[in-house]
Amino acid sequence: MLIGRARVIDGDTIDVAGARIRLIGVDAPELDQTCTDPKGESWACGRAATRELRAHVGRHDLTCAARGLDAYRRVLATCALPDGSDINAWMVREGWAVASGFAPSYHAEEAEARAARRGIWSGSFVPPRQWRHRWQ
Numbered sequence: 001m002l003i004g005r006a007r008v009i010d011g012d013t014i015d016v017a018g019a020r021i022r023l024i025g026v027d028a029p030e031l032d033q034t035c036t037d038p039k040g041e042s043w044a045c046g047r048a049a050t051r052e053l054r055a056h057v058g059r060h061d062l063t064c065a066a067r068g069l070d071a072y073r074r075v076l077a078t079c080a081l082p083d084g085s086d087i088n089a090w091m092v093r094e095g096w097a098v099a100s101g102f103a104p105s106y107h108a109e110e111a112e113a114r115a116a117r118r119g120i121w122s123g124s125f126v127p128p129r130q131w132r133h134r135w136q
Contacts (some may be wrong), residue, residue: 002064002077006057008035011096012076014057016064021049022074023088024067027100027128035125045120049096052119057081081136095119098127 011028014089
């Protein structure tokens with residue numbers, strides 16, 4: 001268990017208690033990724049996802065339950081605010097990330113965000129995983 005104030009790196013990566021944490025089960029747009037709004041205009045969705053996570057977390061301490069390490073040796077974790085609310089789920093529900101992987105699964109939150117056309121679902125976007133492969 002890691003507990004401490006978070007420093008947001010991007011929409012799915014934070015630092016807590018000296019550890020680099022990748023929010024498990026979610027994939028947010030990359031920091032320099034753009035999306036397209038309903039009018040066909042490009043917007044900085046990766047920066048927006050980062051900004052929204054930073055605003056949601058604020059200056060609260062997070063409690064992060066580690067589930068392992070990824071290929072980059074980041075801690076894979078589910079993190080919660082002091083009230084117990086899951087920030088991984090919040091990012092997907094608000095449309096700032098897509099569900100990714102299998103454990104835990106945030107597919108219901110993704111369906112809710114898509115139906116409400118929140119965040120990146122307000123227009124069109126290349127899924128972050130595909131975007132990374134396209135631009136790296």
